Amino acid sequence: MADTELTGAEIVVRCLHAEGVKHVFGYPGGAVLNIYDEIYKQDGFQHILVRHEQAAVHAADAYSRATGQVGVALVTSGPGATNAVTGIATAYMDSIPLVVITGQVPTAAIGMDAFQEVDTIGITRPCVKHNFLVKDVRELAETMKKAFYIAATGRPGPVVVDIPKDVTQNTCAFAYPESVSMRSYNPTSKGHTGQIKKAAQMLLEAKRPMLYVGGGAVLGNGAEPVRALARKLGFPVASTLMGLGAFPEPDPQNLGMLGMHGTYEANMAMQHCDVLLAIGARFDDRVIGNPKHFGKEARRIIHIDVDPSSISKRVRVDVPIVGAVDQVLDDILTQISGTPDTPELKAWWAQIELWRAQDCLKFDRTSPIIKPQAVVEALYKVTGGNAFVTSDVGQHQMWAAQYYKFNAPRRWINSGGLGTMGFGLPAAMGVAMAYPDAPVVCITGEGSIQMNIQELSTCKEHKLPIKVILLNNGVLGMVRQWQEFFYEERYSESYVTSLPDFTMLAEAYGHVGMKIERPEDVEPALIKAFTEHKDQLVFMNFITDPRENVYPMIPAGKGLSEMILI
Amino acid sequence: MRHIISLLMENEAGALSRVAGLFSARGYNIESLTVAPTEDATLSRMTIVTRGSDEVIEQINKQLNKLVDVVKLQDLSDGSHIERELMLVKVRAVGEGREEMKRMADIFRGRIIDVTEKSYTIELTGDGKKLTAFLEAIDPAAILETVRTGTSGIARGERILKI
Ligand SMILES: Cc1ncc(C[n+]2csc(CCOP(=O)(O)OP(=O)(O)O)c2C)c(N)n1
Numbered sequence: 001m002a003d004t005e006l007t008g009a010e011i012v013v014r015c016l017h018a019e020g021v022k023h024v025f026g027y028p029g030g031a032v033l034n035i036y037d038e039i040y041k042q043d044g045f046q047h048i049l050v051r052h053e054q055a056a057v058h059a060a061d062a063y064s065r066a067t068g069q070v071g072v073a074l075v076t077s078g079p080g081a082t083n084a085v086t087g088i089a090t091a092y093m094d095s096i097p098l099v100v101i102t103g104q105v106p107t108a109a110i111g112m113d114a115f116q117e118v119d120t121i122g123i124t125r126p127c128v129k130h131n132f133l134v135k136d137v138r139e140l141a142e143t144m145k146k147a148f149y150i151a152a153t154g155r156p157g158p159v160v161v162d163i164p165k166d167v168t169q170n171t172c173a174f175a176y177p178e179s180v181s182m183r184s185y186n187p188t189s190k191g192h193t194g195q196i197k198k199a200a201q202m203l204l205e206a207k208r209p210m211l212y213v214g215g216g217a218v219l220g221n222g223a224e225p226v227r228a229l230a231r232k233l234g235f236p237v238a239s240t241l242m243g244l245g246a247f248p249e250p251d252p253q254n255l256g257m258l259g260m261h262g263t264y265e266a267n268m269a270m271q272h273c274d275v276l277l278a279i280g281a282r283f284d285d286r287v288i289g290n291p292k293h294f295g296k297e298a299r300r301i302i303h304i305d306v307d308p309s310s311i312s313k314r315v316r317v318d319v320p321i322v323g324a325v326d327q328v329l330d331d332i333l334t335q336i337s338g339t340p341d342t343p344e345l346k347a348w349w350a351q352i353e354l355w356r357a358q359d360c361l362k363f364d365r366t367s368p369i370i371k372p373q374a375v376v377e378a379l380y381k382v383t384g385g386n387a388f389v390t391s392d393v394g395q396h397q398m399w400a401a402q403y404y405k406f407n408a409p410r411r412w413i414n415s416g417g418l419g420t421m422g423f424g425l426p427a428a429m430g431v432a433m434a435y436p437d438a439p440v441v442c443i444t445g446e447g448s449i450q451m452n453i454q455e456l457s458t459c460k461e462h463k464l465p466i467k468v469i470l471l472n473n474g475v476l477g478m479v480r481q482w483q484e485f486f487y488e489e490r491y492s493e494s495y496v497t498s499l500p501d502f503t504m505l506a507e508a509y510g511h512v513g514m515k516i517e518r519p520e521d522v523e524p525a526l527i528k529a530f531t532e533h534k535d536q537l538v539f540m541n542f543i544t545d546p547r548e549n550v551y552p553m554i555p556a557g558k559g560l561s562e563m564i565l566i
Numbered sequence: 567m568r569h570i571i572s573l574l575m576e577n578e579a580g581a582l583s584r585v586a587g588l589f590s591a592r593g594y595n596i597e598s599l600t601v602a603p604t605e606d607a608t609l610s611r612m613t614i615v616t617r618g619s620d621e622v623i624e625q626i627n628k629q630l631n632k633l634v635d636v637v638k639l640q641d642l643s644d645g646s647h648i649e650r651e652l653m654l655v656k657v658r659a660v661g662e663g664r665e666e667m668k669r670m671a672d673i674f675r676g677r678i679i680d681v682t683e684k685s686y687t688i689e690l691t692g693d694g695k696k697l698t699a700f701l702e703a704i705d706p707a708a709i710l711e712t713v714r715t716g717t718s719g720i721a722r723g724e725r726i727l728k729i
Pocket of ligand 1: 392393394395396397419420421422444445446447448449471473475476477478479
């Protein structure tokens with residue numbers, strides 16, 4: 001081996017250094033031992049050993065959601081790769097940029113049903129933005145460069161790089177490419193000028209305007225221009241589950257969340273507006289419900305999205321603008337000189353205030369049992385609205401989204417598209433690694449937390465002072481709610497019995513456990529967790545009302561104005 | 567509506583499965599799909615025949631363009647174009663039927679490319695309708711085996727698909 005030649009394993013590590021990667025979440029195994037040996041020798045990045053590969057990918061994913069950087073995970077072949085698939089699909093559905101490096105059996109063994117061989121490229125193909133099998137060490141550096149480039153540009157997404165073991169052993173000269181150009185991949189970032197002018201005109205002429213902000217506004221760093229545009233125009237703003245925080249929620253112009261469990265005012269305004277500006281949003285079934293019902297009201301739609309295939313997919317739009325949301329919004333802003341202050345706009349706001357007066361998020365504040373909503377409200381108060389909040393999937397997720405008023409983007413971290421139970425705790429680890437001094441909270445249910453509870457051990461190893469807020473209703477609440485509403489209360493397999501003693505469990509992992517059973521103890525317990533136990537992981541088991549439901553609710557297949565209110 | 571979509575894609579392992587996977591995952595219909603390398607060895611050209619409403623075809627075009635391996639795409643049905651398919655048919659050719667079969671092949675401008683005492687193998691090119699018409703014109707009991715390549719297409723006139 002000439003001095004200047006590096007092994008594939010060294011190249012992988014050097015590429016990660018060149019990309020400025022500071023944290024890699026992973027789990028070793030036979031096919032990646034050479035890479036792990038190189039990790040041992042370096043200190044350019046920290047490796048975080050998880051307890052299950054799914055958690056490695058969720059942690060890398062949340063790391064990316066919180067920081068905007070590409071998340072990196074490393075797993076072995078076969079079961080390592082298959083365990084990672086749920087994480088990859090989760091990131092794919094929410095367009096999160098990741099590079100997932102998977103080990104593979106040696107090239108000569110591929111196709112031989114070798115030990116720990118799976119067709120990782122085939123299995124992950126439908127849930128990645130792109131994937132690569134590296135068959136020659138000489139292609140490794142360029143492939144890594146492409147992987148980071150593809151993951152982060154255009155509509156972001158996960159990229160898998162599958163590396164056979166012999167490729168990590170073989171050597172070649174190393175040079176990390178400075179740039180990539182791919183004739184087959186050139187995402188657009190600048191919107192069409194004519195369309196931008198049309199959009200600005202349409203906004204200024206609107207009588208009942210509305211801004212509809214999706215996850216693309218967060219991912220595309222559109223929060224600043226969204227705020228600037230909304231303020232300049234004085235228009236109402238509503239966000240999807242994925243867009244929360246792009247516009248400050250406590251702001252009076254904010255109507256709250258849209259969709260199945262969105263607010264009455266947001267959904268009614270969405271249904272009845274005459275000009276809708278969709279920003280990095282995709283008219284998802286959980287947002288607009290039935291597209292036929294949505295289409296009953298005439299409105300003109302401007303849609304900004306970096307992915308042309310998101311435009312006119314479920315709903316026909318009038319002014320499509322393909323481009324990066326931040327750039328396009330900046331361009332629209334320069335086209336808007338005056339501030340509309342018409343009687344029509346005033347009347348529209350008056351109508352919205354009537355809807356808002358419905359107070360759709362009210363709940364029983366005198367209950368002798370802890371109401372889950374009250375826990376989230378208290379959490380908001382105790383953290384001053386400044387925490388990073390991750391969540392799992394279920395009722396607790398919706399209450400977190402409804403009652404924690406996010407004032408900044410990238411603070412609310414949840415699996416919206418795939419709806420992956422088990423996301424919350426590993427996600428909180430990813431955020432805590434990125435921001436060691438920030439308050440990081442995981443709001444979860446007793447069903448979800450048990451899907452990745454082993455990560456309490458990883459949290460101990462890295463002293464991650466996460467606050468786990470378990471809204472323990474003793475049931476798979478969201479399932480129970482659907483069974484109550486739509487299956488005549490036949491509660492098939494939705495009770496979680498034989499729960500562990502979570503306080504003892506937390507303590508067994510070396511953390512602080514708390515059980516909170518009375519409404520008056522909620523706030524003091526939270527204060528204690530964030531002061532006395534600031535630097536520790538606190539597992540807070542709140543025993544909440546098992547019969548509480550998430551309202552408002554638009555039943556699946558119904559329209560925006562067909563909400564069930566409390 | 568029936569559409570013929572031509573695409574140039576990187577000649578990479580797995581590129582075909584990305585296209586096929588896209589169609590099955592999103593429930594799009596594939597009537598035929600052909601693929602082969604081009605004069606530039608780094609590129610393959612694929613022709614997909616599909617059916618769908620305007621909305622579905624628009625999505626198919628956008629989703630195909632989104633695949634990282636797809637370099638360029640053209641919906642041939644947007645303009646005038648030529649489509650051809652090749653068919654090989656092995657037919658029973660005995661007794662009186664033997665002469666009749668040859669005549670039919672001639673009428674359809676087919677060529678007999680293999681002969682035994684009992685059979686002919688006929689090569690035919692044309693658009694899909696012509697090939698089907700041939701099969702309908704001969705005695706169905708005489709057909710021993712057929713193989714069709716699926717449609718290839720190219721735009722008429724100056725319009726080209728090239729990078
Ligand atoms: C991995 C996975 N399996 C199943 C589901 C379906 N599901 C959605 S919500 C839910 C119940 C969640 O229960 P819990 O975590 O206790 O939260 P709660 O709804 O009670 O707040 C289930 C089973 C899912 N989203 N993810």
